[in-house]
Amino acid sequence: xxxxxxxxxxxxxxxxxxxxxxxxxxxxxxxxxxxxxxxxxxxxxxxxxxxxxxxxxxxxxxxxxxxxxxxxxxxxxxxxxxxxxxxxxxxxxxxxxxxxxxxxxxxxxxxxxxxxxxxxxxxxxxxxxxxxxxxxxxxxxxxxxxxxxxxxxxxxxxxxxxxxxxxxxxxxxxxxxxxxxxxxxxxxxxxxxxxxxxxxxxxxxxxxxxxxxxxxxxxxxxxxxxxxxxxxxxxxxxxxxxxxxxxxxxxxxxxxxxxxxxxxxxxxxxxxxxxxxxxxxxxxxxxxxxxxxxxxxxxxxxxxxxxxxxxxxxxxxxxxxxxxxxxxxxxxxxxxxxxxxxxxxxxxxxxxxxxxxxxxxxxxxxxxxxxxxxxxxxxxxxxxxxxxxxxxxxxxxxxxxxxxxxxxxxxxxxxxxxxxxxxxxxxxxxxxxxxxxxxxxxxxxxxxxxxxxxxxxxxxxxxxxxxxxxxxxxxxxxxxxxxxxxxxxxxxxxxxxxxxxxxxxxxxxxxxxxxxxxxxxxxxxxxxxxxxxxxxxxxxxxxxxxxxxxxxxxxxxxxxxxxxxxxxxxxxxxxxxxxxxxxxxxxxxxxxxxxxxxxxxxxxxxxxxxxxxxxxxxxxxxxxxxxxxxxxxxxxxxxxxxxxxxxxxxxxxxxxxxxxxxxxxxxxxxxxxxxxxxxx
Numbered sequence: 001x002x003x004x005x006x007x008x009x010x011x012x013x014x015x016x017x018x019x020x021x022x023x024x025x026x027x028x029x030x031x032x033x034x035x036x037x038x039x040x041x042x043x044x045x046x047x048x049x050x051x052x053x054x055x056x057x058x059x060x061x062x063x064x065x066x067x068x069x070x071x072x073x074x075x076x077x078x079x080x081x082x083x084x085x086x087x088x089x090x091x092x093x094x095x096x097x098x099x100x101x102x103x104x105x106x107x108x109x110x111x112x113x114x115x116x117x118x119x120x121x122x123x124x125x126x127x128x129x130x131x132x133x134x135x136x137x138x139x140x141x142x143x144x145x146x147x148x149x150x151x152x153x154x155x156x157x158x159x160x161x162x163x164x165x166x167x168x169x170x171x172x173x174x175x176x177x178x179x180x181x182x183x184x185x186x187x188x189x190x191x192x193x194x195x196x197x198x199x200x201x202x203x204x205x206x207x208x209x210x211x212x213x214x215x216x217x218x219x220x221x222x223x224x225x226x227x228x229x230x231x232x233x234x235x236x237x238x239x240x241x242x243x244x245x246x247x248x249x250x251x252x253x254x255x256x257x258x259x260x261x262x263x264x265x266x267x268x269x270x271x272x273x274x275x276x277x278x279x280x281x282x283x284x285x286x287x288x289x290x291x292x293x294x295x296x297x298x299x300x301x302x303x304x305x306x307x308x309x310x311x312x313x314x315x316x317x318x319x320x321x322x323x324x325x326x327x328x329x330x331x332x333x334x335x336x337x338x339x340x341x342x343x344x345x346x347x348x349x350x351x352x353x354x355x356x357x358x359x360x361x362x363x364x365x366x367x368x369x370x371x372x373x374x375x376x377x378x379x380x381x382x383x384x385x386x387x388x389x390x391x392x393x394x395x396x397x398x399x400x401x402x403x404x405x406x407x408x409x410x411x412x413x414x415x416x417x418x419x420x421x422x423x424x425x426x427x428x429x430x431x432x433x434x435x436x437x438x439x440x441x442x443x444x445x446x447x448x449x450x451x452x453x454x455x456x457x458x459x460x461x462x463x464x465x466x467x468x469x470x471x472x473x474x475x476x477x478x479x480x481x482x483x484x485x486x487x488x489x490x491x492x493x494x495x496x497x498x499x500x501x502x503x504x505x506x507x508x509x510x511x512x513x514x515x516x517x518x519x520x521x522x523x524x525x526x527x528x529x530x531x532x533x534x535x536x537x538x539x540x541x542x543x544x545x546x547x548x549x550x551x552x553x554x555x556x557x558x559x560x561x562x563x564x565x566x567x568x569x570x571x572x573x574x575x576x577x578x579x580x581x582x583x584x585x586x587x588x589x590x591x592x593x594x595x596x597x598x599x600x601x602x603x604x605x606x607x608x609x610x611x612x613x614x615x616x617x618x619x620x621x622x623x624x625x626x627x628x629x630x631x632x633x634x635x636x637x638x639x640x641x642x643x644x645x646x647x648x649x650x651x652x653x654x655x656x657x658x659x660x661x662x663x664x665x666x667x668x669x670x671x672x673x674x675x676x677x678x679x680x
Contacts, residue, residue, distance in 0.1 A: 012031050142197065149191050205320075290320045606636060
């Protein structure tokens with residue numbers, strides 16, 4: 001190859017020198033090539049000035065390309081070198097091939113693997129580009145497409161959008177009309193998806209409606225996506241259930257041919273006849289403008305017969321488009337045939353490309369003609385010539401489509417409202433759970449604070465006792481009560497349904513059994529004793545090991561082991577201790593935590609309150625009632641507009657303290673009040 005390059009350089013330099021010496025006869029001082037040989041461009045009038053072989057003329061005839069005699073031998077040598085190069089390349093390739101032949105099976109396996117990987121990669125890229133899904137292949141002959149899109153049309157619209165060009169009416173490079181169903185929104189370049197379902201029982205869909213409205217693309221979308229699915233490809237749709245068809249047959253487009261002597265009608269009929277021979281169940285049959293190209297009455301009758309044949313004799317699922325009333329009536333009269341149409345906006349005189357399942361459509365041919373530029377006087381004449389009954393039928397279909405669109409818009413609005421309400425309810429539910437968490441946290445914090453308060457104040461009280469024996473005894477009692485209170489609080493936190501012991505923080509607990517009289521004094525009727533509650537009283541009666549002690553105006557029954565004889569001086573100290581305990585109890589009651597039922601209110605009057613005010617009051621009221629272990633409460637909300645009542649019931653329904661609730665009995669307010677049972 002180096003020799004070839006060197007030879008080319010030598011020839012070029014030689015010819016450049018020749019052109020300089022004969023500049024008057026040369027057209028351009030550029031060495032060029034003709035027939036793989038280097039030549040010089042010579043003016044036709046000076047052909048004889050340069051001796052050599054002519055290899056051709058320019059298109060104008062003003063230039064003749066001459067291979068000078070001086071360059072012939074050099075060009076021959078160049079061709080010889082090229083021949084050697086080709087033979088050497090062939091020899092090397094042959095040697096490499098022979099060497100690789102020993103590993104032919106492995107190479108073939110590698111090629112298959114690479115092809116498979118390339119196919120998988122291509123499917124993945126296609127799926128990502130067109131937001132495609134893996135369809136479900138059904139065995140119940142159900143074709144169900146949701147938001148299906150034709151990939152070629154979507155790509156075409158996407159390219160137009162990127163170029164910022166408006167779609168043109170006509171046919172694109174894929175043979176698809178831009179302004180078709182499925183397809184393009186006039187206000188944007190976004191594709192309008194199509195959704196429909198065919199089943200074993202309802203396996204035929206007749207699509208009618210405006211020209212250029214999208215009927216053909218519905219069929220092309222169904223056919224292409226079905227073939228893609230059974231080929232193992234993802235399909236561009238939101239959901240897709242597709243049978244494993246044995247055959248997908250289509251008669252779409254105009255196949256007329258002058259050479260084959262086929263008209264529009266005969267080409268369609270010839271194609272359909274072949275489809276009848278090839279049809280194998282399960283099959284999908286697509287018929288575009290079935291029966292077209294002949295007398296409308298005969299074409300309509302023939303169209304019905306063809307569709308019915310594929311449906312009954314072949315057991316195929318059929319999608320057919322038409323403008324014939326006979327086919328629309330056929331679909332309307334048979335419950336197993338679905339009427340469908342492509343929507344046409346009467347206000348804008350533009351198709352919307354939406355598929356309306358369950359409704360036949362008007363062709364709107366006159367309006368489409370106006371849209372495509374037919375003169376107004378021609379349009380008016382066409383309207384006057386239109387048969388009265390046909391006009392009435394068209395008007396009825398237009399009215400029906402308008403009412404259907406209105407109902408669809410209303411359904412969409414209701415669906416959006418439902419979604420909004422659902423989102424609002426979800427937010428309320430989240431807020432309610434958040435409030436429950438906050439209430440539980442606050443409740444736990446108050447319990448912990450109550451325990452800490454008891455710890456601080458009881459410890460301070462014990463430190464004030466001067467009698468060492470009494471101090472030791474009270475410290476032991478304090479530790480016992482502290483442990484019991486901790487257990488009660490832990491139980492309450494872990495199980496909100498459990499009850500807090502009905503006793504005050506400061507004063508209620510049971511001291512350890514076996515508390516003995518430190519002075520070994522005998523307890524008898526009339527003895528002044530100190531109880532395990534810190535009260536000083538007089539023993540009035542003794543029954544075995546149980547003593548009845550008069551403390552103020554109360555009589556207590558206490559085990560003998562829990563009593564201690566005290567002197568008058570010791571009783572003063574004990575009474576001071578009792579005063580401190582009462583003070584401690586009052587301080588505990590001043591906190592938000594209430595453990596006694598005497599002060600808890602079982603009724604809340606909300607008449608005159610707003611829902612915003614009522615929420616806070618009811619929440620606090622239920623917390624207090626729950627901590628007080630009340631079995632039930634009554635909430636008075638009155639009658640009024642019912643807003644407060646409804647709010648209370650909604651609030652109680654999700655409250656963690658409430659077991660159940662209902663309106664109060666007639667003698668307790670009836671529907672003007674609500675009785676709520678608290679969890680125990």
